[in-house]
Amino acid sequence: MLNQFGFDRLVFSQLLLTGVVGFSTLILLACLLFLIGWACWRGVRRPPSRVLARYPFVSILVPFYNEPEGSLLDTLESIEGNDYPGPVEVLLVDDGSTNATAAAVADWLRQARGKRYQLIARERNGGAKGLALDAALPRLSPDSEVVTVIDSDTVILPGALRSAVEALYSSPRHAAACGLIVPAGRNQSWLHRLQFYEHIGALAAIRYVQSKLGSVNVVAGAFSLHRTDVIRELGGWGEWLVEDIAWTWRALAHGYSIAYAPDAVAYTICPTTLGGLFRQRRRWARGRLESFRVAWRISWPRTMKMLPWWLLWAQSALVPTLLLAAAGALLYRSHALLAVAALNWLLMAALNFVSVLHARERLQLGPLDLLLVSVYNTVIDVLLLPANLIGLLDELRGGRKSWMTR
Numbered sequence: 278m279l280n281q282f283g284f285d286r287l288v289f290s291q292l293l294l295t296g297v298v299g300f301s302t303l304i305l306l307a308c309l310l311f312l313i314g315w316a317c318w319r320g321v322r323r324p325p326s327r328v329l330a331r332y333p334f335v336s337i338l339v340p341f342y343n344e345p346e347g348s349l350l351d352t353l354e355s356i357e358g359n360d361y362p363g364p365v366e367v368l369l370v371d372d373g374s375t376n377a378t379a380a381a382v383a384d385w386l387r388q389a390r391g392k393r394y395q396l397i398a399r400e401r402n403g404g405a406k407g408l409a410l411d412a413a414l415p416r417l418s419p420d421s422e423v424v425t426v427i428d429s430d431t432v433i434l435p436g437a438l439r440s441a442v443e444a445l446y447s448s449p450r451h452a453a454a455c456g457l458i459v460p461a462g463r464n465q466s467w468l469h470r471l472q473f474y475e476h477i478g479a480l481a482a483i484r485y486v487q488s489k490l491g492s493v494n495v496v497a498g499a500f501s502l503h504r505t506d507v508i509r510e511l512g513g514w515g516e517w518l519v520e521d522i523a524w525t526w527r528a529l530a531h532g533y534s535i536a537y538a539p540d541a542v543a544y545t546i547c548p549t550t551l552g553g554l555f556r557q558r559r560r561w562a563r564g565r566l567e568s569f570r571v572a573w574r575i576s577w578p579r580t581m582k583m584l585p586w587w588l589l590w591a592q593s594a595l596v597p598t599l600l601l602a603a604a605g606a607l608l609y610r611s612h613a614l615l616a617v618a619a620l621n622w623l624l625m626a627a628l629n630f631v632s633v634l635h636a637r638e639r640l641q642l643g644p645l646d647l648l649l650v651s652v653y654n655t656v657i658d659v660l661l662l663p664a665n666l667i668g669l670l671d672e673l674r675g676g677r678k679s680w681m682t683r
Contacts, residue, residue: 332363407514456541491534519564562668
């Protein structure tokens with residue numbers, strides 16, 4: 278009886294895994310077919326110009342807390358040098374820093390600048406980036422039309438702000454937009470290369486597909502844009518642990534769409550230690566579940582439309598195809614499970630290939646990168662499995678929220 282029960286449970290788990298991975302495989306196949314179809318369509322029909330007749334007033338928020346002054350000043354120089362054709366104001370939010378960064382920023386501001394800056398100093402650190410962003414909202418210019426958030430360790434490339442604004446204004450339903458976030462220093466270590474290839478690989482291709490469907494479900498907080506009137510309608514970011522993901526899902530639940538601008542490139546400093554990467558991804562995983570709960574309370578029908586993308590992330594985060602293939606071959610001895618896992622990996626590799634090919638000139642990528650992107654992405658999926666699992670358990674248990682950043 279016990280043997281029969283154990284056998285039935287093994288068969289059930291095998292069928293469940295095959296179904297979950299089969300579902301995500303169908304999504305990956307749909308993404309690849311969509312990209313092929315889109316490329317063919319663009320080949321026969323010239324895409325419309327995104328140049329705007331009038332460029333909106335942009336308010337840039339840069340929160341910082343004990344950031345190394347070198348990286349923060351690099352961020353400011355990249356903002357100062359961006360050739361955006363509309364009016365810009367920059368609000369620098371010192372979230373209770375206790376090191377010399379605030380003094381360095383003050384010295385930088387004493388020099389003549391082409392853009393308008395103001396420094397907002399908070400007496401005490403609020404413990405969350407979203408609270409620092411919310412503190413700046415009352416100080417926005419009455420003319421503000423777009424709020425852009427740029428992390429204090431992120432450098433936006435020339436033209437990035439303009440490209441992202443054009444993407445945001447490509448539809449009146451877009452509430453927000455994001456650019457292509459690229460981890461800096463990929464040649465510094467294997468950990469940097471892991472994160473570099475993760476960000477420029479299949480994730481970028483999937484986000485591109487999502488943008489054409491109006492369903493981008495993560496606006497990366499390192500460089501993101503939001504319509505000011507939608508922020509005033511929906512509120513700011515301060516109530517969540519992972520403010521960028523939760524705000525995105527809340528906007529989607531209210532019927533808005535999200536844009537993606539792959540030409541708007543921003544380089545950001547990534548975690549430099551395995552422990553720092555673990556804490557970051559634990560926090561992000563918790564934010565994924567937090568955002569789902571936020572959206573569900575607002576509109577479960579709209580949230581259900583986003584469920585396939587959430588399940589796609591869950592499959593890659595909790596059931597990496599490398600481990601799944603091993604389970605199919607060794608534990609279950611299932612040819613079906615092994616075949617589905619192999620097809621899943623091949624489709625992901627194809628999307629990795631497409632992403633690298635698309636970004637090869639922009640990011641100066643070579644033939645070797647076409648191979649390494651799939652190898653490194655396979656490794657990082659397995660490596661981060663514990664962090665993702667613990668992050669989801671954190672949210673289910675309702676544990677204490679903190680930044681848990683690098």
